[in-house]
Amino acid sequence: MITRVVMPKLTDTMEEGVVVAWKKQEGDPVMAGDVLAEIETDKAVMDLEAFGSGFLRKILVNEGETVKAGRLIAVIAELDEDIAPALEAGGSSPSSEAQAAGVAKEEGRSPSPATAPSSMRPETVPPMPDTATQPVTRVPISPRARQTAQALGVNLADVRGTGPDGTIVERDVLAYAHQQRRVPPGATIEHPLSQMRKAIARVTTQSKGPVPHFYLTMEIAMDHLEQLRRQWKSLSPEPLSHTAMFVRAVTLALMRHPEINVSFAGESIRYHTAIDIGIAVALDDGLVTPVLRNCAEKSLTEIAREASDLIARARAKQLTPAEYSEATFSISNLGEYGVENFLAVLMPPQAAALAIGAIQSVPVADGETLKVGRRMKVTLSCDHRALDGAQGAKFLQTLKSILEHPLEIFLPPNTC
Structure with missing residues (x-):
């Protein structure tokens, strides 16, 4: 046959x-x-x-x-x-x-590693063995590093990777090329777009052009949340990231404002009963948004564990398609880079996305005196075809209240 x-x-x-x-x-x-x-x-x-x-x-x-x-x-x-x-x-x-x-x-089902017809992994190349009897191992390599190596004529078997699990990334290729004097000072290198970068260019163009965005920014006091996080770290061996707490807080806010957890569907507004939150993860040659499913049913610790696993596998390019598609809401956190405020581009079918800035120490008025407080700015991007300004503002007010009085973030699900 x-x-x-x-x-x-x-x-x-x-x-x-x-x-x-x-x-x-x-x-x-x-x-x-x-x-x-x-x-x-x-x-x-x-x-x-x-x-x-x-x-x-x-x-x-x-x-x-x-x-x-x-x-x-x-x-x-x-x-x-x-x-x-x-x-x-x-x-x-x-x-x-x-x-x-x-x-x-196969919608709605994420194949397990044991049953998935196709497995995802970084591209690999065999390094040069030191001796004739040494077994050949395989070293992960990012697509952008491969493109750079092809442009410069670098043999990847000669390059030592410094990325996660020894992955060869673009900076490793450039460092090797400079060491070998293959790149003249001031030279420019033109890279063909990777498949990921092509997809990002295509999807963001399709979103930013036809989708009428509007943006709402709010400042939030983070003093109490940071205090509770420090107490958690002193009492629990489990790590707790800011991202996990933001996901839980957003989940609670969406539960009280289901009109935000929607999609524009032409002649109707589609309400999503499940809260599936995407987390933007930066990669060497782009970004991917793994999705935490059914967040309303998960505790803070469950969110933290699942988010950590998804982010690690996203960076290793080991996610299945079902794990990075069809989020109903997304968050992007550039605070760790010191970014104070930014705007997120909506990724259909989402009607809203949250951009999270850095937590900073700033002067805060307390009556007639000044004190130092911890403040963070968040910006909500909204699809004006599905949402209006007042709806977004009420959602942000609720989110602000949850983050400024954060005890309920730590409570089990279905008790808030």
């Missing part, structure tokens, strides 16, 4: 992918489930598995080539089968489109 292998479409935002490496060569036997190639999508590097068995009769796309999702990239068949009709058909058929969709079309 002839199996047409197409470029998979693994996310709603993916329009094209890059064949990073072929794991099978023409003429190799193939069993269903075998890894055929590594594919760079807009969010990660993933294994492309075979849907049929036979032999890899034809490879149609070279390594490093970018092709549209759904395009035929290889053919699997028995040795005595005529593959000419499959090659002449080109494009995609209903069966190949189903293969291209993969698990991305």
